[in-house]
Amino acid sequence: MHSTPQDLLDAVARSESGLKSDSFERLVVGRGSADSTAVHRALSLDALVLSLDSGRLIRSVADEATVSIASRSESYTLSIPARGQARLVANSTLGLFRGLATFEQLWYTLDGDKYLLNAPIEIADEPAFPYRSFSLDTARNFYPVDDILRTLDAMSWVKMSVLYWHVADSQSFPLEVPGFPELAAKGAYSKEEMYSVNDVELIIQYANTRGIDVVMELDTPGHTTAVGFAHPEHVACAGKSPWAKYANEPPAGQLRIASNATVEFVKRVFQSVLTMMTSTMMSTGGDEVNLPCWEEDEETIDVLNKRNIAIGEALNEFVVAIQGVLKANKITPFIKGDMILTHNVPVTNDTVAVVWQSSADAAGIAERGLRFIHQPSNYFYLDCGAGDWVGNNILGNSWCDPFKTWQRAYSFDPYANLTEAQFPLVLGGQMPLWSEQSSSENLDSIVWPRLAVAAEVFWTGGTLPDGTSRLANNVTGGRAAFSRLNELRYRLVDRGVKAIALQPKWCVLRPGECDVDA
Amino acid sequence: MHSTPQDLLDAVARSESGLKSDSFERLVVGRGSADSTAVHRALSLDALVLSLDSGRLIRSVADEATVSIASRSESYTLSIPARGQARLVANSTLGLFRGLATFEQLWYTLDGDKYLLNAPIEIADEPAFPYRSFSLDTARNFYPVDDILRTLDAMSWVKMSVLYWHVADSQSFPLEVPGFPELAAKGAYSKEEMYSVNDVELIIQYANTRGIDVVMELDTPGHTTAVGFAHPEHVACAGKSPWAKYANEPPAGQLRIASNATVEFVKRVFQSVLTMMTSTMMSTGGDEVNLPCWEEDEETIDVLNKRNIAIGEALNEFVVAIQGVLKANKITPFIKGDMILTHNVPVTNDTVAVVWQSSADAAGIAERGLRFIHQPSNYFYLDCGAGDWVGNNILGNSWCDPFKTWQRAYSFDPYANLTEAQFPLVLGGQMPLWSEQSSSENLDSIVWPRLAVAAEVFWTGGTLPDGTSRLANNVTGGRAAFSRLNELRYRLVDRGVKAIALQPKWCVLRPGECDVDA
Secondary structure, rough: OOOOOOHHHHHHHHHHHHHOOOOOOOOOOOOOHHHHHHHOOOOOEEEEEEOOOOOOOOOOOHHHHHOHHHHOOOEEEEHHHHHHHHEEEOOOOOHHHHHHHHOOOOOEEOEEEEOOOOOOOOEEOOOOOOEEEEEEEEOOOOOOOOHHHHHHHHHOOOOOEEEEEEOOOOOOEEEOOOOOOHHHHOOOOOOOEOOOOHHHHHHHHHHHHOOOEEEEEOOOOOOOOOHHHHHHEEEOOOOOHHHHHOOOOOOOOOEEEOOHHHHHHHHHHHHHHOOOOOOOEEEEOOOOOOHHHHHHHHHHHHHHHHOOOHHHHHHHHHHHHHHHHHHHOEEEEEEEEEHHHHOOOOOOOOOOEEEEHHHHHHHHHHHHOOOOEOHHHHOOOOOOOOOOOOOOOOOOOOOOOOOOOOHHHHHOOOOOOOOOOHHHEEEEEEEEOOOOOHHHHHHHHHHHHHHHHHHHHHHHHHOOOOOOOOOOOOOOOOOOOOHHHHHHHHHHHHHOOOOOOOOOHHHOOOOOOOOOOO | OOOOHHHHHHHHHHHHHHHOOOOOOOOOOOOOHHHHHHHOOOOEEEEEEEEOOOOOOOOOOOHHHHOHHOOOOOEEEEEEEEEEEEEEEEEOOOHHHHHHHHHHHEEEEEOEEEEEEOEEEEEEEEEOOEOOOOOOOOOOOOOHHHHHHHHHHHHOOOOOOOOOEOOOOOOOOOOOOEEHHHHHHHHHHOOOOOEHHHHHHHHHHHOOOOOOOEEOOOOOOOOOOOOHHHOOOHHOOOOOOOHHHHHOOOOOOOOOOHHHHEEEEEEEHHHHHOOOOOOOOOOOOOOOHHHHHHHOHHHHHHHHHHHOOHHHHHHHHHHHHHHHHHOOOOOOEEEHHHHOOOOOOOOOOEEEEEOOOHHHHHHHHHHHOOOOOOHHHHHOEEEEEEOOOOOOOOOOOOOOOOOOOOHHHHHHOOOOOOHHHHHHHHHHHEEOOOOOOOOOOHHHHHHHHHHHHHHHHHHHHHOOOOOOOOOOOOOHHHHHHHHHHHHHHHHHOOOOOOOOOOOOHHOOOOOOOOOOOO
C-alpha cells in the first residue's frame, strides 16, 4: 500500500470546496428552474471514489506533471451512476487530477441544490496531445504573482499541461537568477516588479500540483537588451537608433554571440536558471535576430575578423553552446522556428521547435523530422488587433492584425499540411500573450475564455471526436462549441476569473438562436 | 452670504483624500528619484482657496451640472504659486469642481511626499464643447451599479459632462419604470440584473454631484424586442426568423408604431421615465429601423390599410408623438441621425441629432440646421474589432471593424466638413460602449484610457491650443498626447480603475523613444 500523495488530497479538497461554493446555473432560459421538480425527485450520489488501476508507481500530481512529455499519463475514466458511488479511475495521479476537473464542472446549482444532467454518465477520456500550453510574456509589462496563480488555477480547470514562461525580454528582466542578482536588480522595472527565487518556486510548485509543467524561456540571442542594463559588455547595439533598423521592437540590443565571454556568461545564466526548474524542458528562444545589429558592432566585427568566420557561424556556435548546457542537464531544448527555417542553425533531433510566425511553417519543421509545438501568430496570438503601440505610427495596425477570435483559433487543424507519418512530431500547441498592450489590469479579459479553445483543440485533436470539422455548423459542431465556451466563460466568472462575454446573454441562453441564419 | 453647497464640500473632501492616498510616481526613468533633492528643498503650499467670482446664484454642483447644456459654466482659473496659497476661481461651483479635478492630478508622490512641477503655475481653462460623454449599453449585457459609479468617478477626473445611458434594447429591459414594473420584471435578464428606481436615483445623484448629467436613451421604435417580453401586443415581428431579415441583431422586434394603443403606451412609459431624471435632455433613439418587420406584420398592415397611409407616415407620427412628450416637459429631445438622414422624419429645431453611422453624416445634419453630437462609429466606438458574435459567422469581423485605437479617436476633428457658420451646431460628442461582447468583467479595460481621448478632444476643440493638429509628431503633438494618456492610465490604475497598458513600461518611461523613427 502506498499513501495518497498530499497534492492529490489537496486537489480533492479543492474540488469539494469548489463544488460547494460554485453558484453556476444552467445557461438556459429560466436558468434551470424547469429542472426543479426533477431535481427534487432525483436520486443522489454518495461519493466519488478515486482509484489507480495500473502497476505504475504512485507519485504525486506534481511529479507526474513534470515527467518527460512523452511519458505522461493523463487518461481517466469517470462513471457516474444515477445513485450510489461515482468512480474515477486512472493510471496515474495526474489522470485522476484531470478526471476531477471534469467531474467538478458537470454540476449546476439550483436554489442551493447541486445537480447534473443525464446520469448515468460514462466518460473515457484522454488527450490527443500532451503539450497544451499558455505562454505568458512577463517582460513588456509585469504581472504580479497572484495573477499567475489565478491563471494557473483556470488553466487546470481546462486541463492545460504547460505554462511557457517568456520571463524576460529587451524591455525588462524581472527574473532573479541565483548568482546573478544584478540581472533583475538592474533589469526589472522596479523592486516590486520582479520574481524572486521564492516567487518562482511558489509559481512552479503551484503549477505542478495543478498538473501544469512550467517551461521557462530565456529568449536568446535577440530580445535581450535588458541583460545589458546590468551587463552592457554582453549586448551589441544596445539602445541604438533608429531602433527599427536593429530590432523588431524598441529598445535595440542583442547578445554578443561572437564573444567568448558572452557565451560563457549566458551558459552560466542558463545553468543557474535550470536549478530553479522542475521541468525537463526549457526554451532558448531565438526569434527575430537582427543581422545589422551585429554587423555594425565593432566588438563583434573584431572577433569575426580575427577568427575569419561569418556571423552565421557565430550564431551556430552560440546555439550549440547554449543548447549544450540544457542537454548536459538532460533538458529537452526548445527553439523558435525561425532559427531553423531562416537561419538554419544546427539542432539535434531531440530539439523541439516553436512554430510561431505562421501555421504554414509547421510543414518545413516537420520535413526536418523535428518535434514541434504550434503557436501560429495567424491563429493563436491573444494580443493582436489593438493597433500599433509605437509612439507615432498613429493609425497603424498591430503586426499580427486582426484580433484572433475564438472561432479563428477553434478552426485550427494541428495536422494541416502534414503527412500521417509526421503526425507524431506534433507535441501540441500554445496560445501566447505578448504584453506590449497588456498587463495585470486586462490579463483575464484578454486571455479568457479564448485560451480554453487551445485547451480543447489540443485535448481533442484534429477534428471533433466523431471525425467532423470543429466548425461544422450543426448541433455537434460550432454551435455546441459556442455553448461549451459560453458555459466555461460563466463558470470562470463564477470562480472569480474575469473572462469576457462572447455574446449578449440573450444569445447565451438560447444556443443557435443568434446564428446569422436562425 | 450663501452657504457652500454640500456636494462641493464633499468634492473638496474627496480631492483631499485622493491627494493623500494617490501613490502615483512620475513616469520617468527612476520614477522621480532624481527630484529628491529639489523636493526636499522645495517651498510648500499652505492651502487651496476656492472662490466664486460672479454674481451667479450659488447652486450645487449637481444643479449646475444639469442646467440646460447651453448655459453651463465650467471655466476656471487656477493659480499655484511656489509657496503660500493656491487659488481656484470660477463662475460656478461646476467650474470649481472642474478646477479641483485639474489640481488633484498635478501631483506626484516620492517617498511619501507629494510635489508638483514648475510652480508657479497659472491655468485658465474652459471647454470647447459642453457635451463630453460616455454612452453605456446596459442591455446586451448587464453592469452592476458599482461598475457605473466607478466609471462616473473616472469620468469626472477627465471632466466629462454627460453619461448617455442606453439602458434597454431588444435583448433585455433592465430598467424599473414607475407604473410599469412588468417591463423589467419580464424584460431583465434576472431580478439581480435590473436597475431599481432607487438604483437610478443613486446613479443620477452620484453623477450629478460629480459634474455629470445623465441623459437617458429609450431607443424607439427599433431595438425594442424586450418590451414585448411583458407586452407582446406592442411589438411587431417579435422573435421572427430569420432575424437578419427583420433586425440588425437578434432577436427581431419593433414597436407597432401604427397602433394607437402602442403609441399611447410608449408615451406613458416616456412620461414615467421623465420623473426619474434630473436632466433637461433625453433620447428617443431611432437607429436601425427595419421596414420588412412592419411590412409583414398583420396588425400593422391592417392599420395602414384602414387609414390609407404608408409606414413612413406612421413613423413620422410616432416620432412626433414621442418627442411631444419630451417637449411638453421642456426636455430637449435627442434622436439618432439615421431617423433624419434616411427616414426624413420631421423634427423641430430644438432636436439634437446623434451622428453615429459615420463621421461623414455630420455635414448632412448641419445642413438641416440641427444641433448634434458626434458619436461616429468610424472613430469612437469602443467595442469594435473583436470579431462577429453571431453563432456561425465564424470568421467574420465586427461590423465596425477594426478596433478604434486611441490615436484614431484622437485624430477626430469635430469641425471637419462643416462651415464656420455651422460650428455652433456641434454640442460635443461621445464614445459609446455597445455591450454584445462586453460586461462587468472587461468594462474598465475596454473603456479606459481610450475614453479620456474623447474627453480631451471635446474639451480642447478642433486642434491643440496652439492651433496645430493633435497628431503632429512633435513634442507638443502626438508625443505629448501619448505621455499625457500614459500618465492618466497609470493614475487610473493607482485609483483602482483597471485601464489597459498602451505600451511596454519601458516606452512609457521614455516618451518618444518608442516612436518608429526614434
